[in-house]
Amino acid sequence: MNLNRRSTPAPVSAALLLGAALAACGSDPEPLEPCASEGTGPVYAIATSIFGDEGASTYVRLLESLDVQSINLDQASEHAGFATIGAAGGKLFVGDGEAPELRRYTVGAGCGLQEDGRLSFANYGPAVAPLYKNVFVDASTAYMQLEESRRIIWNPEAMQISGTADAPGLPAERDGLTVRAGYDRSTAVRSGNSFQPFYWADNSFYRFSPTSQIAVYSNADDRLVKLIDAPCPGLDMATQDEAGHLYFSNWVFSTAAPVLSDDAPDNCAVRIKAGELALDAGWTRKLSDIVGGRQTVAYRYLENGVGIVAVLHSEDMNITENTEPNAITGGSHWRLWRVNVEAGTGQPVDGLGKFAGGYYAFRIDGRTFLLLPSADYAKTTVYELGVQGVAEPRFETLGWAYQLVKLR
Secondary structure, three states: OOOOOOOOOOOOOHHHOOOOEEEOOOOOOOOOOOOOOOOOOOOEEEEEEEEEOOEEEEEEEEEOOOOOOEEEHHHOEEEEEOOEEEEEOOEEEEEOEOOOEEEEEEEOHHHOEEEEEEEEOHHHOOOOOOHHHEEEEEOOEEEEEEOOOEEEEEEOOOOEEEEEEOOOOOOOEEOOEEEEEOOHHHOEEEOOEEEEEEEEEOOOOOOEOOOEEEEEEEOOOOOEEEEEEEOOOOEEEEEEOOOOOEEEEEOHHHHHHHHHOOOOOOOOEEEEOOOOOOOOOOOOEOHHHHOOOOOEEEEEEEEOOEEEEEEEOHHHOOOOOOOOHHHHHOOOOEEEEEEEOOOOEEEEOOOOOOEOOOOEEEEEOOEEEEEEEOOOOOEEEEEEEOOOOOEEEEEEEEOEEEEEEEOO
């Protein structure tokens, strides 16, 4: 499974699609009722993609609470293909899974979705416009990735495109490797600027340049302010602490080569301090030093100095010269750890088994939710990570759910 969302998981029987109640981790809970409120209460959206022999369908379900016991797909909206979701200005955006088009929705009575506008990116060339390549800066500004180093500038409020922007000075190639843009998980918005990392990799996402660059864009006029050199490969994850410091770390692909080859660059994380537009050169960390020398993926800051990171437990594998990179990046040999980078301490999170390294987590209303798929991507379990580090299962969904957003 290619966890950068470019391939299709194993088929799931189409018989599971309709009339399925997605039971919680318990015995026969009552199905969740449609939303009762029509006004100002909180509303969340979760999307799950189910893959069958004839393609994919994505189901989007609105919720008034994340303390649910079950989800009924009969109450979800269905969208073609591997559709994606996002939220801005209290509205839901759905990226069509089969066309370069976005649809905007408002929340209607009973948590129904009412279409409120469409926007096509067809004139700019992409076959689809997935929202994992998009960053919502605010209710009226968004950037859709185009051809790795370019962006389409559009207005979610007016549903209009104003043009494109380049990243002048960013090399298209480096040491025979091609520039790659990090996805939405990699971009941070702070103090009027957007921070977007770029890295260089081969077509198999195995070989990586030992350095990355972080582009700083002005949200006021969409121009490139500067390019920041970073001495780490594959930077594709951004997170921010209470003080406004930004942290950038790697995604799962750059972990295979260091395991299989002695001359591959080591993964690390970098920091840009609050109020600054330069790398904190004295801070750069190898998170593997905290977790017994193991490879790490996707450092996410939580609170009070504590974050989480996926850790490869390669001691549980039989790694030989014939081991395929995908067995490392996509195999269920990873565990989630809580780490305190400043203190240099860490320990595995209780309540979780092993999983593939590319995990998805969301910090919503001061709570942390983890969405972990089964090995065949036929179902996803949603956990809440408690303040003491224990992961509690909340509910399950069919298919692959990696999208959870708050609308209001």
